[in-house]
Structure formats: C-alpha cells, structure tokens
Ligand SMILES: Nc1ncnc2c1ncn2[C@@H]1O[C@H](COP(=O)(O)OP(=O)(O)OP(=O)(O)O)[C@@H](O)[C@H]1O
C-alpha cells in the first residue's frame with residue numbers, strides 16, 4: 333500500500349531573474365513500512381523534496397497524495413490549519429539541528445507535541461516505552477544543555493515519535509554527529525522500522541546510513557538521477 | 562511537571578528565560594499602574610474630603626462682606642487674612658426669613674504671632690454665638706471642659722491643636738493680644754481633622770470688644786430648612802447691600818476648578834506613562850518572538866495551530882501586565898501617604914482628611930485597564946508569531 337504518491341513534483345525558486353529548479357519533475361511512490369533514503373550532492377534538492385513530502389512546503393507544480401488524500405495538486409490550496417492537521421496525523425520530523433526547547437526537560441520536550449494535539453494523557457502512556465527505546469530513561473529530567481549531541485538527537489527523535497506517526501521524516505539526522513553516535517542513530521532507525529513498522533524517509537550524505545534504505549532515490553540538480561528498490 | 566504540561570507553562574517559562582528584560586517590562590507597567598491608581602484615588606479623595614470639610618461647617622450658606630469670592634472661600638475653610646466686616650443688624654432680617662432654620666454670627670480675628678512655629682504663624686480667634694454655634698456643629702466634642710455659657714464672658718475654648726500650641730489645660734489662664742486682662746480656658750476640643758482644630762474660640766461680644774469691632778461681624782452662617790430651595794433663597798440675599806452670599810456648593814466648585822488644571826496635567830502624565838508601558842510590552846514581546854523564530858516554527862511543525870501560538874504569546878503579555886498591575890496597585894496603597902504629602906506640597910488649597918482614597922471600583926477598573934493595554938500591546942507580536950511557518954525555522958540557518 334502506498335502511503336505517499338508524488339507526481340511531477342517541481343519546485344522553482346526565483347533567484348533574481350534566473351529560475352532555479354530546486355526540484356524538477358519528480359515522480360515516485362513510497363510504500364507503507366519502507367525506508368526510503370534520499371541522497372545527492374549538496375544543493376541537489378534533497379531538503380526541498382523532503383519538506384514537500386512532509387507537507388512543510390508546497391511545490392510549484394505537481395501532485396502530492398498522502399494516504400489517498402490530495403495535499404497539493406489541482407484543487408484549491410489547503411489552509412495552514414488543514415495542513416497542520418495532516419502533519420499531526422501522519423508525520424514526525426527530525427532535522428539536522430535538534431531544535432529542543434532549552435527551558436524544558438527531556439521528557440517535557442518529548443511531550444511537547446501532545447499539548448497542542450490535546451492528547452497528553454494518552455501520550456503519557458507512550459513516554460516510558462519511548463524513553464526506553466531511545467535509551468533516555470536516565471536522562472528524562474535533564475535539560476537539553478546537559479546532554480551530548482547524540483542524546484539530543486535521540487530526544488528529537490523521541491519527540492517525533494511520541495504521537496506514533498506513520499511516517500518519520502529525517503533530514504540529515506546524523507549531520508551533526510560523529511561516527512559512533514551516527515551508528516547509534518542508524519541502528520535506532522532500523523529498529524523502529526522493523527519493530528513498529530514506521531515508514532522512514534531519510535535524507536543523508538552518509539553512504540553507510542543510506543544503506544539501510546529498502547529503496548533509494550538519488551538526486552542531481554533537482555532531478556531524480558536513479559531510483560532503486 | 563510533565564503530567565500537567567500546558568501552553569501556560571510554555572509562556573511563563575519563556576518569561577523566566579530573560580529575567581532582566583522581563584523585570585524591566587514589569588517595572589514599566591508597575592509604574593504606570595501606580596500613577597493611574599494614585600491619580601484616580603486622588604480624584605475620589607480630594608472631592609470626598611472637601612465635601613467633609615464643607616459639611617463640617619454645619620451651614621450651607623455664608624454671608625460675608627463684599628470681596629473676592631475665592632478669598633471668602635479660603636477664609637471660611639482655613640481662616641485667612643484680609644478680613645472684611647459687615648454690620649450686625651443684618652442678622653435679624655435673615656434669621657426671620659421663613660426658609661431659615663438657624664443662623665450663627667461670627668467674628669473672626671487673625672493675628673500674626675512671631676513665636677508660632679519656626680517662622681511665626683497666624684493665630685485665628687473666632688468669636689461665636691452661644692448657643693447657636695455649638696448647635697450647628699454638634700460634632701464638636703470636648704477632650705476637657707465645656708463651652709462657655711454666655712456671649713460676654715472672658716472665657717476661652719481651644720481647638721485641639723491650638724491647645725497643644727499654647728500649652729494650656731482647662732483652668733489655665735491666657736492673655737489675648739492688645740489686652741491686659743486674663744482669660745480663663747474652660748474647654749479643649751477633641752481633634753476633628755478640620756480647620757476648627759487650630760482655632761481659639763471666644764464669646765462673640767468678647768472678640769468684638771477686645772479687637773474694637775463692636776457691632777460688626779465677618780460671617781453669618783445660615784442653615785436652611787430641609788424644605789427650602791437653596792437657589793431661590795440665595796437670590797433673595799443678593800438684594801442685601803454690601804454683602805456677598807457664598808454657598809458651599811459654590812465654594813466647592815471654585816476649589817475644584819482650581820485643582821482641575823492640576824488634574825489635567827497628572828492625567829496627561831498617566832496617559833503618557835501608559836502609552837510608554839504599552840510600547841514596552843509590545844517591544845519586549847516582539848523581541849522575544851523574533852528570538853524564538855525557529856522555536857516557534859518547530860512548535861508549528863509539531864502540530865501547533867496558529868491560534869495555539871497566538872494564545873501562547875498573549876498569555877505572556879497578560880502575565881507581564883497582571884504582575885505589573887498587582888505590583889503597581891500595591892505600591893499605590895503602600896505609598897499613598899507619601900503621594901498625599903507631595904500633593905499637599907504642590908496644590909494651593911487642600912482640604913483636611915485623606916486626599917487619596919483608593920476604592921474597590923478604582924482598583925478593579927485600573928486593573929482591567931492595565932490588562933486591556935497589555936493585551937492590545939500583545940496582539941501584534943502574537944499575530945506575527947502565529948504566522949511563522951515551520952519552513953522559516955527549518956530553512957533559517
Ligand atoms: N528559499 C530559497 N530561495 C532560493 N533558492 C533556494 C531556497 N531554498 C533552496 N534553494 C535552492 O534550491 C536548491 C536545492 O536546495 P536544497 O536545500 O533542497 O538542497 P539540499 O540537497 O538539501 O542541499 P544540502 O545537502 O546542502 O542540504 C539549491 O540550489 C538552493 O540554493
């Protein structure tokens with residue numbers, strides 16, 4: 333079953349009079365439960381693509397369907413609130429930067445999405461298991477400033493997972509980490525995918541990390557250079 | 562506590578992030594709240610104590626010899642100088658008027674005493690009629706002794722402060738200026754908080770004789786019957802030659818007119834203080850929104866709706882204003898004594914009693930105004946924050 337369908341996705345930025353095709357006519361499907369790795373040189377459009385897939389950015393043209401629902405396409409643009417509701421329902425995000433709230437403890441950072449989605453009580457039941465899976469049980473009451481980079485990224489992943497999203501989007505999740513920490517994150521992603529069936533869309537420069545993908549897309553200047561399963 | 566997390570917590574933790582900035586913003590609101598409450602308290606208190614002073618006179622209308630009306634007004638309330646006199650015969654006609662309940666004739670004499678206070682001061686002698694004067698002022702009660710019994714005795718009643726100043730007790734004797742005869746103190750009044758505290762009361766005839774003003778009066782106090790029409794009665798009195806009619810309502814308006822200009826100035830200051838405080842709030846909150854651009858974007862990627870962010874920022878401003886408001890109101894209460902002293906120093910005429918009267922409605926209204934100002938100051942930053950896109954945060958490096 334396809335969770336995401338991309339058809340002729342194109343993103344054009346105007347740089348002065350010049351047009352930049354950050355994404356050029358990309359079409360593919362993402363199956364439920366797979367790990368899709370997206371690779372390519374710097375500036376090839378990876379971030380642009382993953383932001384559109386995650387409904388954080390809109391394409392200039394093309395159609396994006398998430399779980400049978402057209403998000404971007406011919407119809408009228410969705411409102412900010414409607415997009416938020418789709419994001420809440422399907423996606424968790426992890427970025428190269430961790431974006432933790434410095435005044436909140438680890439467990440508070442992890443629970444943060446729940447206060448907006450009004451499911452704090454339900455999600456509190458997920459808190460302990462999530463902390464355990466990510467090896468953060470001992471760190472629950474620490475502030476972000478007291479953590480290592482790898483731990484911070486694990487907190488960010490835990491925060492992305494607390495709502496049990498169907499799809500985890502990770503844009504260079506190991507970009508700020510050394511190789512040992514990167515390996516930890518890699519293993520974690522594999523475990524999450526295997527044990528919980530989470531679909532993962534993974535952008536990375538790191539060939540070793542890209543290997544965990546059950547399918548792969550390589551971009552070059554906004555175009556899909558190679559697609560493999 | 563993670564079990565009770567909510568948007569409110571996010572807001573208040575954010576204020577704690579920049580303690581100094583938060584403190585200064587709250588201080589700004591505190592100051593303007595303080596000014597506002599004090600001003601409104603003054604508005605209440607001044608009029609209130611003026612009313613009390615005027616009611617304390619026991620009569621609604623006073624006849625004096627022709628002169629400047631403002632002088633007449635202060636003369637009545639403070640016992641001023643520049644006294645003018647009118648003939649005693651006037652009393653009969655007025656007293657027989659069917660509208661009049663009671664009259665009391667007075668002769669005031671003011672004497673400069675170089676020994677009084679640091680730079681000398683004026684001692685006011687008031688010749689009064691027995692028994693009409695005590696009847697019109699039943700609230701004058703005695704610490705010691707009682708009123709003298711007839712209109713020509715050589716006896717004295719001292720106001721509370723006058724007794725302290727002269728250091729006299731009942732039974733002591735004292736001298737009057739320009740007279741070699743001794744006068745016996747027969748009574749000392751309790752403190753009233755009015756102009757009466759500083760006076761030396763003597764029988765009317767005695768004052769007329771001692772100060773060579775036989776057959777003359779400075780004032781005639783008139784109390785009307787309950788059924789009488791004060792305006793119509795005043796009209797009647799205008800036909801009398803060489804006297805002027807001062808009604809207490811008039812006195813009050815004259816004095817309120819004098820202080821109204823001072824009020825306008827203070828009101829403008831309060832207004833300016835408020836505008837400044839509002840921009841302070843706006844500036845603080847806007848800055849903290851800009852600083853948290855990324856953070857707010859991330860909150861939105863985590864499912865925060867624009868209205869969630871709007872509420873979060875508005876809670877921050879409301880917290881600032883509420884705290885500042887409470888502090889300002891407390892300061893107004895704590896320092897009302899000091900503010901009162903300052904006002905007494907700057908205003909030409911101030912009645913006795915509490916000049917600053919802070920009532921519950923004043924507090925409630927001021928608090929609501931402050932909260933409103935804060936919310937208005939917070940709307941723009943909250944609006945800005947609500948429309949930050951997740952993408953702006955992720956892309957901003
Ligand atoms: N807001 C923007 N305005 C103009 N051009 C942009 C904007 N965002 C991205 N681009 C351009 O679009 C192209 C693709 O950018 P993108 O960030 O998707 O690349 P990337 O593959 O993620 O690169 P990296 O590996 O460095 O993160 C680049 O040429 C970039 O300069």
Ligand SMILES: [Mg+2]
Nearest residue numbers: 378379380503
């Ligand atoms: Mg990128």
